[in-house]
Amino acid sequence: MSDKTIFEMIIDREIPADIVHEDDLCICFRDINPQAPIHLLVVPKKRIVRISESSSEDQATLGHLMLTVNKVAHQEGITESGFRTVINNGPHGGEEVPHLHLHILAGRQMQWPPG
Numbered sequence: 001m002s003d004k005t006i007f008e009m010i011i012d013r014e015i016p017a018d019i020v021h022e023d024d025l026c027i028c029f030r031d032i033n034p035q036a037p038i039h040l041l042v043v044p045k046k047r048i049v050r051i052s053e054s055s056s057e058d059q060a061t062l063g064h065l066m067l068t069v070n071k072v073a074h075q076e077g078i079t080e081s082g083f084r085t086v087i088n089n090g091p092h093g094g095e096e097v098p099h100l101h102l103h104i105l106a107g108r109q110m111q112w113p114p115g
């Protein structure tokens, strides 16, 4: 696998981030270029490159990421107003960082279909 991703640098505290949650399996921090008033990224500490490269070995981690979305959403007070969770996968998905991450977007009305 190639060099560290920007998210591994955040996990290793080599670059700063506004971290709102961390545990043994994942970290959650504010997106540096927010697309909504609240924009968070939930990132596994294990580098799963993208969801299409995950395997059954990752089942517990993937489940944990979803439960962390729930936890952080409650922490941020956005469960009643609502939020959107997004995973971008590959070129057409708009993926920029090859390290799996779940976006949490909130604080404004989301539209459908997405751009």
Ligand code: AMP
Residues within 6 Å of the ligand: 006, 015, 017, 029, 030, 031, 032, 033, 034, 041, 087, 088, 094, 095, 096, 097, 098
């Ligand atoms: P994606 O397009 O799904 O790969 O999303 C990557 C996201 O990472 C983008 O929303 C970026 O704004 C965000 N991002 C890139 N570098 C950083 C950083 N240093 N701290 C926080 N978010 C970042």
